[in-house]
Amino acid sequence: MVRGTDRQLWSAATAGNRDAFGALFDRHVQAVHRHCFRLTASWAAAEDATQSTFLLAWRKRGQARLVDDSLLPWLLAVATNVVRDQQRSLARWWKALLRAPVDGPTGDVGEDVAGRIDSERRMRSVLRAVRRLPAGERAALTLCVWSGVPYPDAAVVLGISEDAVRARVSRARRRLVRLLDDRNLPVEER
Numbered sequence: 001m002v003r004g005t006d007r008q009l010w011s012a013a014t015a016g017n018r019d020a021f022g023a024l025f026d027r028h029v030q031a032v033h034r035h036c037f038r039l040t041a042s043w044a045a046a047e048d049a050t051q052s053t054f055l056l057a058w059r060k061r062g063q064a065r066l067v068d069d070s071l072l073p074w075l076l077a078v079a080t081n082v083v084r085d086q087q088r089s090l091a092r093w094w095k096a097l098l099r100a101p102v103d104g105p106t107g108d109v110g111e112d113v114a115g116r117i118d119s120e121r122r123m124r125s126v127l128r129a130v131r132r133l134p135a136g137e138r139a140a141l142t143l144c145v146w147s148g149v150p151y152p153d154a155a156v157v158l159g160i161s162e163d164a165v166r167a168r169v170s171r172a173r174r175r176l177v178r179l180l181d182d183r184n185l186p187v188e189e190r
Contacts, residue, residue: 006071014061021061025054028072035076035147039083041123043116049086053079067153076147077157080139129179133172136160140168141176 002009002023012020032053037046056078057064067073130138139158143149144165151169155162 005069007066007069010061010064010066010071013058014064021058024071028075029054031072031147032075032079035079035142036083038123038142038146039080039127040087041120041127043120045083045086049079049083052082052086056082065156067156070153072147073143073149073153073157076143076149080142126176126180129176130172132179133175137168137172137175140165141172144169145173 002012002017002019004012004020004023006024006027009020009024013024029050033046033050036049036053037043040046040049053075057075060078064071064074130141133141136158140154143154143157144151149157151162151165155165158165160168
C-alpha cells in the first residue's frame with residue numbers, strides 16, 4: 001500500500017503513479033460520495049458523480065490546487081461541478097423520461113431499499129430548501145457543514161476570506177431554518 005501525505009501522493013500521481021492515485025481515492029472516496037449525495041439526494045446519482053469526479057481528477061491531475069496539503073477541498077469543488085454538469089444533462093432528458101412507463105417494484109424489497117427511499121426523500125426536501133439559498137451561501141454550506149471542510153480551507157477553495165465563509169454559513173443556516181417546514185423532516189433531522 002502506498003502511503004504519504006496528500007501532497008506526496010498527488011505529486012507521485014501527477015507523474016503517472018496509479019498506485020498513489022489509488023491511495024488518494026481510498027482516502028477521499030467516502031467524503032466525495034457523501035458530498036455528491038448531499039448535492040443530488042440520490043444514491044445512484046452520487047455514485048455516478050463520484051466516479052466522474054475521480055476520473056476527471058485523474059485526467060486533470062496537473063491542475064489540482066491542494067489546500068494545506070489536502071486534496072479533498074479541490075476534489076469537492078470538482079464534484080460540485082460534476083454534479084452541476086450532470087444535472088444540466090439530465091434536465092435535457094427529463095421530459096422524455098417522464099413519458100416512459102414506470103414499473104412498480106416486483107418481488108420482495110428489503111429494509112435497505114426502504115431506508116434509501118426515505119433518506120432520498122428527506123434529502124430532496126432539504127435540497128429544495130438549499131437550492132433557494134444564494135449561490136455563495138450554498139457553496140459555503142455544502143463545503144463546510146455537509147462535507148466538513150474547515151473554514152480556512154473552504155476560504156481558499158471559494159476565493160474569499162475565512163470570515164466571509166463563516167458569515168455565509170451562518171446566514172445559510174438561518175435561512176434554512178425559515179425555509180424548512182418541520183413537518184417534512186423526521187425528529188433526528190431537525
